[in-house]
Amino acid sequence: EGDMAEVQVRTGFAQRLRALTRAAHEEAESRPFVRALLAGRVEADGFAALLAQHYFAYRVLEDAADRMRSDLIAGPFVSDRLHRLSALESDLHYYLGPDWRGLIRPSAATEVYCARLREVCFDRPECFVAHHYTRYLGDLSGGQVLRAALSRSLGLVDDGGFAFLTFEEIPNRPRFKDAYRTLLDTAGWDGAAENRIIAEVRHAFALNAAVLDELGRRLVPPIPRPRR
Numbered sequence: 001e002g003d004m005a006e007v008q009v010r011t012g013f014a015q016r017l018r019a020l021t022r023a024a025h026e027e028a029e030s031r032p033f034v035r036a037l038l039a040g041r042v043e044a045d046g047f048a049a050l051l052a053q054h055y056f057a058y059r060v061l062e063d064a065a066d067r068m069r070s071d072l073i074a075g076p077f078v079s080d081r082l083h084r085l086s087a088l089e090s091d092l093h094y095y096l097g098p099d100w101r102g103l104i105r106p107s108a109a110t111e112v113y114c115a116r117l118r119e120v121c122f123d124r125p126e127c128f129v130a131h132h133y134t135r136y137l138g139d140l141s142g143g144q145v146l147r148a149a150l151s152r153s154l155g156l157v158d159d160g161g162f163a164f165l166t167f168e169e170i171p172n173r174p175r176f177k178d179a180y181r182t183l184l185d186t187a188g189w190d191g192a193a194e195n196r197i198i199a200e201v202r203h204a205f206a207l208n209a210a211v212l213d214e215l216g217r218r219l220v221p222p223i224p225r226p227r228r
């Protein structure tokens with residue numbers, strides 16, 4: 001309750017998970033498409049293309065969340081305040097118009113990502129938590145950096161088109177993330193289970209990076225090679 005509350009030092013699973021997946025995070029956040037987004041080199045249609053791919057993945061992930069809601073271990077991680085599907089729907093409507101559903105389709109990398117989500121998130125609570133963590137903690141962290149960059153480069157005056165990156169029901173994001181990390185710390189996994197989660201988070205980062213690379217190939221003009 002005293003001074004120590006301010007400088008709480010964590011040594012639990014949440015901190016280990018973060019440290020042991022840092023390289024995978026750096027890989028994901030250094031994809032050319034992400035760089036382009038952060039540098040303001042992606043137009044609204046490019047951001048809409050990213051949202052469209054997210055739509056397919058979150059549909060599966062949030063279906064799994066409904067299944068996992070009553071799970072003893074995974075259940076406490078599930079929170080409707082995090083869920084992004086209706087936000088994605090309203091953003092896609094904003095960018096693509098009322099017929100948006102007919103205008104989007106999953107890329108090959110998104111198909112691979114969704115197949116993995118279907119394979120492991122519905123009956124393996126640890127794997128569900130791994131995928132849940134990778135997306136939502138990312139949305140609550142890097143997603144906010146992205147939001148600031150995009151609102152500058154796309155110059156949107158209102159919040160239209162930004163529902164996905166806006167957590168209206170989570171006004172205090174640091175506190176929410178802290179509570180989430182406490183759940184990770186206190187879930188009671190043994191070493192083998194923790195290792196399975198770490199491996200699945202790394203896998204989740206790689207699946208996300210592949211989706212981003214595919215978007216990058218479509219949207220970022222390749223650097224011309226010098227002619228010889």
Ligand code: VER
Nearest residue numbers: 018028029034133134135137138141142143145146205208
């Ligand atoms: Fe990351 N992220 N990130 N991120 N992120 C943080 C934490 C975090 C950042 C910044 C930050 C991704 O991309 C970005 C993830 C997951 C992901 C900070 C903290 C930036 C600037 C970008 C690029 C826009 C991507 C692509 C992902 C996953 C798909 C997680 C899971 C976490 C939580 C780490 C933890 O345990 O605290 C500043």
